[in-house]
Amino acid sequence: MFDPTKFTQEFFDLVEKSIIAIKSAIKSLAADFSQRDEYNAYKHGIRIFPSYKSIHFVSVEDMKEQMSWDLSNSVSFTHSTIN
Incomplete structure (x- = not known):
């Protein structure tokens, strides 16, 4: 993509749509993974078992x-961990 004359405008339009979709996916994944209370409760609770x-x-x-x-x-x- 260093030489834009090798690609059509349709290609660049598709790239732009892909970038928008990727940004949206990253935001959705970040929101899911930032809510870690349930996971942390499970992770710390499982430590009591041998x-x-x-x-x-x-x-x-x-x-x-x-x-x-x-x-x-x-x-x-x-x-x-000692709190």
Whole structure:
């Protein structure tokens, strides 16, 4: 794009529309990620649990396992902050 004579006006119009859409998307994502209260509550709450050996998802109706992950060969990191 250093030589504008190689591109049509239609191309530059499309680029301008893309820039507007990208700016809008960045603002929307920033708004979503700035609301972190729920995430922080979960993150800090999970620290009270010891390292997990596995995680299982079960059906509410019959408690039958739907999915599971083996975490026995994983590492957990806990961090505490004094306020």
